Amino acid sequence: MSTYNFKQLEKKWSPIWEKAGLYKTGDDPAKNNFYCLDYFPYPSGAGLSVGHCRNYIPTDVICRKKRMDGHNVLHPMGWDAFGQPAEEYAIKTGMHPAEVTRINTENYKRQMQLFEAGYDWDREINSSHPDYYRWTQYFFLLLFDRGLAYQSDNFQMYCPDCKIVLSNEESAGGICWRCSGEVVKKRLPQWYFRITEYADRLLDELDGLDWPENIKAMQRNWIGRSHGAEVNFSIETESNGTINLPVYTTRIDTIYGATFCVLAPEHPDLASITTEEMKKEVDDYIRASSAKTDLQRLVASEKGKTGIFTGAYAKNPFNGEEVPVWTADYVLAGYGTAAIMAVPAHDERDHAFAKKYSLPIVEVIAPGGVAQGVDEEATVADGELINSGEFTGLSSDESRKVMAAFAEKNNFGKAETRYRIRDWLVSRQRYWGAPIPIIHCEKCGAVPERNLPVVLPDVEGYEPDDSGRSPLAACEEWVNTTCPECGSDAKRETSTMAGFACSSWYFLRFASPHYSDAPFDREEVNKWLPVDLYVGGAEHAVMHLIYARFWTKVMYDAGMLNFTEPFSSLKNQGMLISYDHQKMSKSKGNVITPDEMVVKYGADALRLYIIFMGPFEAEIEWSEEGLAGTYRFVKRLWNLFQETTDVQAGEFDETFDRELRYELARTIKKVTEDIDGFQFNTGVAAMMEFLNFLSANRGKAASASTTWRKAQKDFLTVLAPAAPFITDELWHLLNFGDETETIHTQKWPLWIEEDLVKDTVDIVIQIKGKIRDRISVPADSSKEELEEIALSLAKVQSYLNGSAPKRVIVVPGRLVNIIG
RNA sequence: GCCGGAGUGGCGGAAUGGCAGACGCGACGGACUCAAAAUCCGUUACCUUUCGAGGUGUGAGGGUUCAAGUCCCUCCUCCGGUACCA
Numbered sequence: 001m002s003t004y005n006f007k008q009l010e011k012k013w014s015p016i017w018e019k020a021g022l023y024k025t026g027d028d029p030a031k032n033n034f035y036c037l038d039y040f041p042y043p044s045g046a047g048l049s050v051g052h053c054r055n056y057i058p059t060d061v062i063c064r065k066k067r068m069d070g071h072n073v074l075h076p077m078g079w080d081a082f083g084q085p086a087e088e089y090a091i092k093t094g095m096h097p098a099e100v101t102r103i104n105t106e107n108y109k110r111q112m113q114l115f116e117a118g119y120d121w122d123r124e125i126n127s128s129h130p131d132y133y134r135w136t137q138y139f140f141l142l143l144f145d146r147g148l149a150y151q152s153d154n155f156q157m158y159c160p161d162c163k164i165v166l167s168n169e170e171s172a173g174g175i176c177w178r179c180s181g182e183v184v185k186k187r188l189p190q191w192y193f194r195i196t197e198y199a200d201r202l203l204d205e206l207d208g209l210d211w212p213e214n215i216k217a218m219q220r221n222w223i224g225r226s227h228g229a230e231v232n233f234s235i236e237t238e239s240n241g242t243i244n245l246p247v248y249t250t251r252i253d254t255i256y257g258a259t260f261c262v263l264a265p266e267h268p269d270l271a272s273i274t275t276e277e278m279k280k281e282v283d284d285y286i287r288a289s290s291a292k293t294d295l296q297r298l299v300a301s302e303k304g305k306t307g308i309f310t311g312a313y314a315k316n317p318f319n320g321e322e323v324p325v326w327t328a329d330y331v332l333a334g335y336g337t338a339a340i341m342a343v344p345a346h347d348e349r350d351h352a353f354a355k356k357y358s359l360p361i362v363e364v365i366a367p368g369g370v371a372q373g374v375d376e377e378a379t380v381a382d383g384e385l386i387n388s389g390e391f392t393g394l395s396s397d398e399s400r401k402v403m404a405a406f407a408e409k410n411n412f413g414k415a416e417t418r419y420r421i422r423d424w425l426v427s428r429q430r431y432w433g434a435p436i437p438i439i440h441c442e443k444c445g446a447v448p449e450r451n452l453p454v455v456l457p458d459v460e461g462y463e464p465d466d467s468g469r470s471p472l473a474a475c476e477e478w479v480n481t482t483c484p485e486c487g488s489d490a491k492r493e494t495s496t497m498a499g500f501a502c503s504s505w506y507f508l509r510f511a512s513p514h515y516s517d518a519p520f521d522r523e524e525v526n527k528w529l530p531v532d533l534y535v536g537g538a539e540h541a542v543m544h545l546i547y548a549r550f551w552t553k554v555m556y557d558a559g560m561l562n563f564t565e566p567f568s569s570l571k572n573q574g575m576l577i578s579y580d581h582q583k584m585s586k587s588k589g590n591v592i593t594p595d596e597m598v599v600k601y602g603a604d605a606l607r608l609y610i611i612f613m614g615p616f617e618a619e620i621e622w623s624e625e626g627l628a629g630t631y632r633f634v635k636r637l638w639n640l641f642q643e644t645t646d647v648q649a650g651e652f653d654e655t656f657d658r659e660l661r662y663e664l665a666r667t668i669k670k671v672t673e674d675i676d677g678f679q680f681n682t683g684v685a686a687m688m689e690f691l692n693f694l695s696a697n698r699g700k701a702a703s704a705s706t707t708w709r710k711a712q713k714d715f716l717t718v719l720a721p722a723a724p725f726i727t728d729e730l731w732h733l734l735n736f737g738d739e740t741e742t743i744h745t746q747k748w749p750l751w752i753e754e755d756l757v758k759d760t761v762d763i764v765i766q767i768k769g770k771i772r773d774r775i776s777v778p779a780d781s782s783k784e785e786l787e788e789i790a791l792s793l794a795k796v797q798s799y800l801n802g803s804a805p806k807r808v809i810v811v812p813g814r815l816v817n818i819i820g
Numbered sequence: 821g822c823c824g825g826a827g828u829g830g831c832g833g834a835a836u837g838g839c840a841g842a843c844g845c846g847a848c849g850g851a852c853u854c855a856a857a858a859u860c861c862g863u864u865a866c867c868u869u870u871c872g873a874g875g876u877g878u879g880a881g882g883g884u885u886c887a888a889g890u891c892c893c894u895c896c897u898c899c900g901g902u903a904c905c906a
């Protein structure tokens with residue numbers, strides 16, 4: 001009998017499986033296909049921590065089980081290799097970002113292999129390789145050709161620390177997603193994708209997805225569809241004639257209560273409407289607010305909103321009243337029309353502003369027909385319209401329809417749906433990304449470069465500057481080119497695409513990673529996609545996951561795909577918290593690596609602990625003692641099976657044989673259902689229970705030798721996906737297969753349903769809901785029999801004290817409850 | 821504020837409306853050992869106990885039910901997201 005030596009097993013089996021092609025994508029036409037995908041990792045210099053294992057180990061377990069229960073499995077891995085950290089490292093050291101990336105990807109791969117995450121490495125892809133990014137560029141042009149890519153010099157978010165522009169998704173809350181620093185607004189010409197055009201479909205098609213509810217909710221909030229109306233107020237200016245001022249409102253029912261209008265400081269017509277008298281003050285205000293970040297504005301206005309009267313008055317088209325026009329930075333430039341009608345009686349923000357600047361408050365909504373009074377606070381609820389001309393008496397709900405129609409009929413407004421989501425800012429003034437395949441020609445404008453790939457040239461330095469120029473701009477022989485349309489001198493676009501462009505289609509590439517005629521082979525894509533199971537952290541709810549859905553829909557519209565949603569089912573693993581109760585990060589110095597754990601406890605114990613530590617989605621604190629626990633489990637398995645490699649038949653014990661068959665069937669059923677249902681923790685617990693049972697009954701092995709041996713075999717088989725090394729070793733040691741075979745290609749065992757049927761069951765006897773006794777009865781005892789037995793029990797008799805029970809509830813197989 | 825989720829032993833966590841605390845960690849006791857580690861066996865929600873058992877208990881308070889961790893209502897706390905979106 002040998003001692004458990006995980007190092008030896010790992011060294012022995014890894015190469016054998018590799019040679020056998022265990023993880024190669026299946027292509028048996030008789031089998032169903034299963035595509036399991038992990039989020040596209042960015043290979044960072046820090047390498048993988050045990051936190052990442054919570055992603056890669058469960059998907060590996062699922063895939064192993066899927067192969068065993070008869071699926072062709074596609075489980076690929078690749079690298080989201082373009083991006084800032086490699087570039088920053090390159091800036092610091094001068095090493096080419098491609099070299100930095102190569103080193104990091106190799107390390108990731110090595111680590112994944114340490115804990116035997118089984119990927120089909122023949123399908124490995126790298127988004128920074130020209131063979132890949134030529135297709136990213138191809139999709140840029142697809143969007144361009146379909147009118148979904150455009151250039152604009154709007155204000156956008158800019159992170160001064162990262163020196164990079166950010167999309168709205170990347171700067172949610174005014175915070176840079178990467179460095180958590182505050183972002184500022186900057187006006188630079190940039191490329192955008194028209195994701196807003198797909199807002200309705202992105203919202204509506206969420207409903208059918210098997211995704212976590214919170215992710216769907218985040219996307220719904222982010223898209224933020226609201227139904228309202230646009231109404232044109234009009235302003236007679238001193239020197240610019242009549243200016244039309246459209247405002248967007250979801251509460252047109254309150255329009256008779258509009259007592260002023262407010263324009264965002266960035267509103268394009270602000271200068272034209274401002275009177276000579278107010279010009280200086282308004283200009284000062286604009287300057288002051290543009291100096292603030294959005295976050296600073298928000299913080300400042302929590303102490304009190306600020307604003308300036310423009311001197312102008314706007315006419316309310318419903319009642320002809322003239323109301324003062326103000327500018328204030330509580331009105332956002334990027335939403336609606338950047339102008340609002342302010343109804344202080346029925347909007348908290350307008351109320352606060354009106355109070356501060358002593359503007360009138362007119363109450364026009366009476367919830368339940370009763371005016372609430374609006375001096376102290378705004379009445380936000382719907383109600384019956386009062387003081388509202390011909391609309392008085394209508395409900396808020398009705399009037400919203402009627403008044404929008406009225407506005408439309410009279411040509412001063414219309415019903416309007418608005419969205420919170422903004423177009424996707426995709427260009428970056430960075431070196432390490434996919435070049436945008438556009439040539440700027442003075443005559444022809446922005447012309448697509450169809451000769452792909454536009455290869456990233458080697459440059460002297462990678463440093464971006466504050467001017468918003470990409471390092472590529474310095475590479476003159478690359479920048480200067482000729483226009484593909486007219487042949488005259490032209491310049492290449494020097495920005496590259498944000499990394500999220502690369503990850504918006506990678507899941508398609510895995511179906512045919514070496515295909516060179518198109519981004520993907522349609523037949524292969526139809527065979528494997530949509531992705532059956534997509535697993536990663538929750539942090540990409542409104543970034544990657546929304547972009548990838550958008551691109552998929554565009555490709556569908558272009559006739560390239562026959563599905564509109566890329567990921568049928570999505571799961572988010574929980575975060576792993578370090579021993580210091582903080583997120584693991586290199587900067588905090590609290591990272592625990594799989595490397596050190598594999599050295600200490602072996603891959604099998606690590607794998608088991610990762611899936612056993614708690615529910616898959618839950619945030620859990622790392623515990624090395626916990627890992628020591630699963631290490632003890634594999635050691636106990638090793639020792640017990642070493643002792644019982646060759647069980648000889650002894651005197652048959654029917655009772656024990658049945659018990660063993662029952663426990664085995666129960667275990668197989670539980671493990672099967674738990675792996676399928678992502679309840680790995682309870683599945684492992686069931687296997688621990690079974691091992692405990694075998695261990696406690698090891699002395700009886702000979703009395704049920706056939707079943708015992710089957711139990712050993714099936715137990716190893718259901719444990720194999722979680723603990724591949726020890727199970728294959730023991731499987732061979734116990735002679736369940738020869739040298740040419742491996743446990744990992746065995747059929748997943750089925751449990752025997754009849755073995756789950758018990759002869760006798762334990763019944764709980766309750767009196768008024770409290771447990772007073774337990775009895776063991778034949779499993780098929782009828783209600784009447786159970787009642788009779790229960791009532792005859794001495795304990796029950798003494799509780800009843802001679803009187804007849806009022807009521808007896810009998811649940812066969814479970815309990816009898818006697819109400820005295 | 822709004823949206824989503826969660827509150828169960830010392831800890832991570834189990835429980836189709838039907839025996840709360842599976843499994844694991846930790847702790848305690850014992851065996852083995854010169855000793856320690858490892859391993860094995862046992863105990864481990866709380867209170868009371870005549871050691872038979874009795875009572876209490878799943879964030880708080882109500883309710884439905886023969887029966888509630890689980891269903892309903894009100895509230896509290898925590899986590900995640902979002903935040904002047906008119």
